[in-house]
Amino acid sequence: MTDRGVQPPHRAVSLGESGRLGAGRGDAMAEFFSMAGQVVLVTGGGQGIGAAVVRRLHSAGARVAVFDADAGRAGAVAAGVGGVAVVGDVRSEADVAGALERAESALGPLTVLVNNAGITGRCDLSWNLSADEMRQVLDVNVMGPFLFCRAAVPGLLARGYGRVVNVASIAGKEGNPTLLPYSASKAAVIAMTKSLAKELAGKGDLTVNAISPAVIRTPILDDMSPATVDYMIGKIPVGRVGTVEEVAALVHYLASPEASFTTGQCYDISGGRATY
Numbered sequence: 001m002t003d004r005g006v007q008p009p010h011r012a013v014s015l016g017e018s019g020r021l022g023a024g025r026g027d028a029m030a031e032f033f034s035m036a037g038q039v040v041l042v043t044g045g046g047q048g049i050g051a052a053v054v055r056r057l058h059s060a061g062a063r064v065a066v067f068d069a070d071a072g073r074a075g076a077v078a079a080g081v082g083g084v085a086v087v088g089d090v091r092s093e094a095d096v097a098g099a100l101e102r103a104e105s106a107l108g109p110l111t112v113l114v115n116n117a118g119i120t121g122r123c124d125l126s127w128n129l130s131a132d133e134m135r136q137v138l139d140v141n142v143m144g145p146f147l148f149c150r151a152a153v154p155g156l157l158a159r160g161y162g163r164v165v166n167v168a169s170i171a172g173k174e175g176n177p178t179l180l181p182y183s184a185s186k187a188a189v190i191a192m193t194k195s196l197a198k199e200l201a202g203k204g205d206l207t208v209n210a211i212s213p214a215v216i217r218t219p220i221l222d223d224m225s226p227a228t229v230d231y232m233i234g235k236i237p238v239g240r241v242g243t244v245e246e247v248a249a250l251v252h253y254l255a256s257p258e259a260s261f262t263t264g265q266c267y268d269i270s271g272g273r274a275t276y
């Protein structure tokens with residue numbers, strides 16, 4: 001802080017000698033956003049954005065549980081960070097309860113929950129979709145985060161500290177054609193974030209925030225129609241897709257102890273597609 005109470009200009013965070021954020025000797029900036037002592041669970045952490053979040057939070061000092069439906073992917077990512085792999089389906093109450101027990105018995109009480117697992121569903125005009133196709137997307141993208149929040153919040157409340165970061169999507173703000181179930185599910189994630197944030201506000205250092213990425217290069221795009229992906233990329237003013245590292249950096253901030261006066265927000269990471 002200067003003597004006028006103004007923050008100095010931003011400097012880039014550097015990796016320390018060990019390659020871990022916050023490990024650089026004599027680098028005051030590297031002390032910021034430390035996740036030392038934090039216990040994190042990332043759903044859908046086996047690949048894509050979730051795996052990048054796992055690696056980033058680990059590099060900042062957190063102990064991380066990687067929850068994923070795919071055992072091979074969860075195991076590989078967890079092994080890479082000395083974390084815990086937990087295999088399960090976010091739609092299953094039993095899997096969710098078991099995941100928290102397993103993560104906490106191995107790593108300690110949870111402090112950060114990242115609800116990241118999600119699916120797009122089939123890309124088509126909405127009147128061509130079956131009711132089951134709609135339900136499947138809502139089950140994974142809405143019920144999953146709901147079940148994980150419901151399971152984790154009592155512990156966070158009891159300890160008076162917690163960070164919840166929900167991965168929504170620009171689709172939840174804008175509504176993408178041929179992605180009605182996905183868009184509706186992500187709008188629900190944004191609203192759920194705001195409701196839970198208000199329920200927890202003032203009950204401790206507890207924040208709940210969402211992020212809304214535009215197109216990020218991950219395997220999720222492989223399951224979508226090229227026309228839908230092209231439509232979405234064409235809407236990004238900076239003219240490129242985002243990277244998982246860029247998304248992980250934003251999640252890192254929201255998951256950090258420093259992000260203590262921001263709750264109920266949906267952070268845009270869309271290359272300028274949304275300016276709200």
Ligand SMILES: NC(=O)c1ccc[n+]([C@@H]2O[C@H](COP(=O)([O-])OP(=O)(O)OC[C@H]3O[C@@H](n4cnc5c(N)ncnc54)[C@H](O)[C@@H]3O)[C@@H](O)[C@H]2O)c1
Pocket residue numbers: 043044045046047048049050067068069070073088089090091116117118119120140167168169170212213214215216217218219220221
């Ligand atoms: N990639 C993008 O362009 C983009 C844009 C906006 C939002 N998002 C959101 O970011 C999140 C991650 O996306 P991604 O691109 O990394 O996806 P991805 O498909 O690459 O990875 C998703 C992971 O979640 C796991 N998963 C899926 N359903 C699950 C379930 N029922 N239970 C447990 N695990 C499950 C998968 O096994 C996979 O490892 C999703 O919520 C997605 O909607 C992605």
